[in-house]
Amino acid sequence: MLETSMNDLPNTHPTPPVPLDDGTGLTRPDLADLAASVRGRTLRPGDEGFDQACSGWLLTVEHRPAVVVIAADAADVAAAVRFAVRTGRPVAVQSTGHGKSVPADGAVFIATRELRELSVDPDAGTARIGAGLRWGDVLAATAEHGLVPLCGSSEQVGVMGYLTGGGLPLTGRTYGFAADHVRSLDLVTADGVLRTVSPEREPDLFWAVRGGKSNFGVVVAAEIELLPLRTIYGGELSYPVPDAGRAAHVLGFYLAWAKEQPEEMSTSVSLLRFPDVPQLPTEYRGRSLVVIRVVHMGDEEEGARLVEPLRALGPEKDTCAAMPYTRITGIYQDPKNPVSVHLRSALLHEPDEEAVRELVSFIDPSAPGTGPFPGLELRHLGGALNRAPGRPHAVSTQGAAFHLWLRVPAPAGQGETARATADQALERLRRWDTGAMLPGFLFDHDSSPERVRRAYTEADYRRLAAIKAAYDPDHLFRINHTIPPATGPSF
Missing domain, CATH: 3.40.462.20 (Vanillyl-alcohol Oxidase; Chain A, domain 3)
Known part of the structure; x- marks a missing residue:
């Protein structure tokens, strides 16, 4: 009878990939898969451009994410979200960094600054705006047609963070919140799906994102109404x-x-x-x-x-x-x-x-x-x-x-x-x-x-938490002013 030692048997339990020594816990295969799935750049701590990508207008908050994805398009955003789910990490998103206030430590950090789509329909009085644009960009483009957006006090502020926070315009007493004038939003939700939401298409999600900020997905574009003002x-x-x-x-x-x-x-x-x-x-x-x-x-x-x-x-x-x-x-x-x-x-x-x-x-x-x-x-x-x-x-x-x-x-x-x-x-x-x-x-x-809850009426907060449970039950989008998903009948 032929004897076989344990050393001669095939290895049926291969050694798992060793995490990189950058403290993120990600492996080289992880990062290689991510880089292969996106058109934009992926950066990890120590790479050239990493610190710049994480910086923003507010210097009192520092981000230390596990990896940065500088998205080239909406498909990159969706790929980054799916990668975060697969590796068990939260998602953080930033365009200009004016709203930077919660450290993105250990997160998959999606930078949307390259999403610079901008088109104006003067006949409809609307503009379609990518997530990387600032209000100064939009003002310059729409003014050529005698049309303007409801912007705030700074042309440096990113459009998406402003709109998803509601947007308090300098003309607010006349025209209301900027969120009043959003017609539709394109966003990637926690399942990695790109959705277009509006009063007719997934109206609950459309309601929630305008005010709920980044709790429900990564907004990549918006269609807004413009006003005929010069x-x-x-x-x-x-x-x-x-x-x-x-x-x-x-x-x-x-x-x-x-x-x-x-x-x-x-x-x-x-x-x-x-x-x-x-x-x-x-x-x-x-x-x-x-x-x-x-x-x-x-x-x-x-x-x-x-x-x-x-x-x-x-x-x-x-x-x-x-x-x-x-x-x-x-x-x-x-x-x-x-x-x-x-x-x-x-x-x-x-x-x-x-x-x-x-x-x-x-x-x-x-x-x-x-x-x-x-x-x-x-x-x-x-x-x-x-x-x-x-x-x-x-x-x-x-x-x-x-x-x-x-x-x-x-x-x-x-x-x-x-x-x-x-x-x-x-x-x-x-x-x-x-x-x-x-x-x-x-x-x-x-x-x-507890403090985030103060930003909403009690009825609105409960509705937001219920919508969160429907679209992000695992709380992927929590590197923000977080609204946890509703749980239990007593909520």
């Missing part, structure tokens, strides 16, 4: 405030004035205090300012008449004038380069006299301290923002009078100080906080499910 009346009025009394007078006057404005007038007021440091321009160094910004959707004569009471307060700077709509984002002068700031937001009741005193205390020049000083912006809501949209979505002001956006500088090594400053500011304003938030203004501090 000019607006707008600008800023800046008031130096040497003391708290002057600041209170200007802010109180603005709040009373804003309540009387027609829906054609959308406005905001910013309260700013700058440290006396040489890094700042002379015009800001060591000064406190109240800055009022206006956008009027009417003719120049009517806009000037409505703004005249603000001019009577004696602004140091007044840029209000008729201008092409394409210059609308210049009114706010948002930063164009990446910044290191800590951001927070809230929805407020109508501020009263006590609220005015509390607000101006943040910029009181006589108060001690060298910073960091929180910059506060109150955006006036109401008008069309408070009406039910023609195409329902998950975004709502929940009856608030103003949106508060708070920014605290966070230089390297001072992140915790900036967070503490923001916490203290919101605590001091808690009496006027409605407890609600807008989904497009959720930042790193707001990533817990």
